[in-house]
Amino acid sequence: xxxxxxxxxxxxxxxxxxxxxxxxxxxxxxxxxxxxxxxxxxxxxxxxxxxxxxxxxxxxxxxxxxxxxxxxxxxxxxxxxxxxxxxxxxxxxxxxxxxxxxxxxxxxxxxxxxxxxxxxxxxxxxxxxxxxxxxxxxxxxxxxxxxxxxxxxxxxxxxxxxxxxxxxxxxxxxxxxxxxxxxxxxxxxxxxxxxxxxxxxxxxxxxxxxxxxxxxxxxxxxxxxxxxxxxxxxxxxxxxxxxxxxxxxxxxxxxxxxxxxxxxxxxxxxxxxxxxxxxxxxxxxxxxxxxxxxxxxxxxxxxxxxxxxxxxxx
Ligand SMILES: NC(=O)c1ccc[n+]([C@@H]2O[C@H](COP(=O)([O-])OP(=O)(O)OC[C@H]3O[C@@H](n4cnc5c(N)ncnc54)[C@H](O)[C@@H]3O)[C@@H](O)[C@H]2O)c1
Ligand SMILES: O=C(O)C[C@H](O)C(=O)O
Numbered sequence: 321x322x323x324x325x326x327x328x329x330x331x332x333x334x335x336x337x338x339x340x341x342x343x344x345x346x347x348x349x350x351x352x353x354x355x356x357x358x359x360x361x362x363x364x365x366x367x368x369x370x371x372x373x374x375x376x377x378x379x380x381x382x383x384x385x386x387x388x389x390x391x392x393x394x395x396x397x398x399x400x401x402x403x404x405x406x407x408x409x410x411x412x413x414x415x416x417x418x419x420x421x422x423x424x425x426x427x428x429x430x431x432x433x434x435x436x437x438x439x440x441x442x443x444x445x446x447x448x449x450x451x452x453x454x455x456x457x458x459x460x461x462x463x464x465x466x467x468x469x470x471x472x473x474x475x476x477x478x479x480x481x482x483x484x485x486x487x488x489x490x491x492x493x494x495x496x497x498x499x500x501x502x503x504x505x506x507x508x509x510x511x512x513x514x515x516x517x518x519x520x521x522x523x524x525x526x527x528x529x530x531x532x533x534x535x536x537x538x539x540x541x542x543x544x545x546x547x548x549x550x551x552x553x554x555x556x557x558x559x560x561x562x563x564x565x566x567x568x569x570x571x572x573x574x575x576x577x578x579x580x581x582x583x584x585x586x587x588x589x590x591x592x593x594x595x596x597x598x599x600x601x602x603x604x605x606x607x608x609x610x611x612x613x614x615x616x617x618x619x620x621x622x623x624x625x626x627x628x629x630x631x632x633x634x
Contacts, residue, residue, distance in 0.1 A: 321561050322347040324388040324430075326422050327397035328358035328380065330543070331438055333365075334550025335395050335557075340365055340376040344558045348378040349388050353398070358382060389429040393560050395463075395553050396449070398422055399439035401544040408440040408496055408534070409622055416631045419445045420452050427453055434459045434560055434595040437571070438553055442495045444622040446571045446584040451632050458595040462571025464495025465586035466552040469569055471533040472502045475526045476514055486510045490569050491530065492586050492602075493615035500586070501611045502530045506602075559591040572596045579609065580616045583623065 323345040325336045329352070336350050352358040362380030369375075381387045388394070399415035402408055419439050426433055435453075437446040437460070446462030453460070468491035470484075477484040489507035493500050504523045507514040515523065529536070537545040559566040570589050574580045577599050578587055588600040604612060626632040 321345045322349065322388075322391045323557055323561065324349045324351060324391040324394040324426065325397065326351050326394060326426070327399065327439070328352035328354075328361045329397065330401070330546035331549045331553070332395070332397035333361045334546045335397065335438075335553040336361070336378055337365055338550055338554030339557060340378050341368070341372050341374050342554070342558070343374050343376050344554060345392075345561055346376055348376060349391065350378060350380045351383065351385070351388060352380075353383050355382050385425040385429050388426060391426070391430040391433050393434045393436065393557050394426050394430070395436045395438060395557060396422055396426075396445075397438040397553075399445075402440070402538055404539045404542060406538075408442070409444075411440050412444060412622065412625055413629075415439050415441075415445060416448055416626060416629070419448055420631060423449045423453050427455065434461070436553060436556055436560075437462045438549065440495075441622055443571045443584050443586070443619045444626065447573075447623050448626055448632060450573055450584060456595075457573040458597065460573070460584075461556065461589075461591070461596050462495070462584055462586070463549075463553050463556055464500075464571055465491055465569025466556055467549050468495060468500050468502070468530065468533065468586075470548055470552060472507070472526070472530040475529045475533075476507060476509075479522055479526055480509065480514065480517055482509055487514070489514070490588060492569055492588070493612055494585055494619040495571065496615075496618065497532055497535050499615040499618045500531050501608065501615060502527045503608065505605070505608075556591055560593055560595065563593040565590050565592045565597070567591075567600060570596055572599065574599075577601075578604070578612060580613070583616055583620055585616055585619050
């Protein structure tokens, strides 16, 4: 099984590193537009195999899509990350054309491919990948909710002094500082509602910290995060290639589900070898539905930019 990772920068290389060291795919191709960059990162990772004991093989290439032929999955991380003080949405001007071209190139050599979009603004990039490629909706998945949910669990675990592994908690909606919706009232600690251990103020603090999780790290590091994003992308790839039927929140195309249509946005889905297989129904309170609708409005506004700028035709 071959997996391609496009973009050998911080997130792409971390995704590839997680894939090789955990033997998730036999063959990984790391592709970047910067001459020699992916080749160097791939060699560096291969040189850890004798130390870590994996058998996967990773090859780096400079913009050579022939090398990606026959890939089962591709993870697209190519594009620019934000700097402190920026929003993810400000990246659209540069990243839209990169993502569109990369998708075209991938499909040309791997017509049956499942594509996982990481580049920001992720929900809009996922919508662009779907609309520009014409691929079946189940084969285009946006990675954001898996990361945001992991950050949500981290914040709850920190507050409760509990293991994050004992928590069940998801974030739905757009992958943006103001659009994501951490569902605190649905969160449980091994089936016990976390609300029963937290004050309203503590819950609000957890939700706020989760929503600005990416911005907080960007301010600290000077560029956006990569360890948890890479781990989240690799976990989703694993569920595809090992047909695990894991439940993640992911940005998928809605056709009336959750009261929305013609949009890619984060909802709970099952991920397996078909891509995203099905949406898992979830009852939202009136307040949660209102937040979801507002989040969809904001994502749709970003999607409109694609049409206004002529990247997509109506
Ligand atoms: N969805 C998420 O949860 C999430 C999480 C983290 C980062 N991101 C996004 O992922 C993207 C990458 O972040 P990063 O920190 O890895 O950035 P980075 O700058 O470290 O790496 C990006 C890489 O993309 C390459 N690239 C640019 N154009 C290309 C093209 N046409 N073809 C192939 N490669 C190309 C660059 O050469 C660079 O190596 C950003 O847009 C960032 O905002 C999303
Ligand atoms: O914060 C960012 O810009 C990158 C990514 O979307 C993240 O959440 O880490």
